[in-house]
Amino acid sequence: MDNENKDVIEEELSLKLFVVLTRALESIKKRVEEDIKCLGLNPTEFAVLELIYSKGEQPIQKIGEKVLLASSSITYVVDKLEKKNLLRRKPCPKDRRITYAAITTAGTELMDEVFPKHKQAIREICAGLDSHEKEIMIEQLKKLGYHAQGL
Numbered sequence: 001m002d003n004e005n006k007d008v009i010e011e012e013l014s015l016k017l018f019v020v021l022t023r024a025l026e027s028i029k030k031r032v033e034e035d036i037k038c039l040g041l042n043p044t045e046f047a048v049l050e051l052i053y054s055k056g057e058q059p060i061q062k063i064g065e066k067v068l069l070a071s072s073s074i075t076y077v078v079d080k081l082e083k084k085n086l087l088r089r090k091p092c093p094k095d096r097r098i099t100y101a102a103i104t105t106a107g108t109e110l111m112d113e114v115f116p117k118h119k120q121a122i123r124e125i126c127a128g129l130d131s132h133e134k135e136i137m138i139e140q141l142k143k144l145g146y147h148a149q150g151l
Helices: 001-039 043-055 059-069 071-083 103-127 131-150
Strands: 087-092 098-102
Touching: 001 103, 043 059, 043 071, 043 087, 043 098, 043 103, 071 087, 071 098, 087 103, 098 103, 098 131
Parallel strands: none
Antiparallel strands: 087 098
């Protein structure tokens, strides 16, 4: 097979991979969003709450990069979670420019109740692959993601 044919095959495979990845991600996200909506939260609110539940209080300015959200949206999301009494703002004692988002007792109680159910829902969504296939998929997607980042 000459190089021109190899290039055509590579392009077709790359396009097919992109379409399959996109469709798979859309299907997975749809199922996860359905699970989260049952909790009275939107996916972004849940992501922020889950981050703080799992990792502890976070500087509000850093939350966006950790949950892949534009910094302009973070204040809005934190405001909504604060109104629901799930998070509270906490000033940094050492640097007045920094404000932390901390989970409230109500937020912890909610997450203690719903997070195990959420993990089970994710497990069911990903049950189409066995453990070995999941490990391979994780490695391959990381490799692809790092390559794309480096371009």
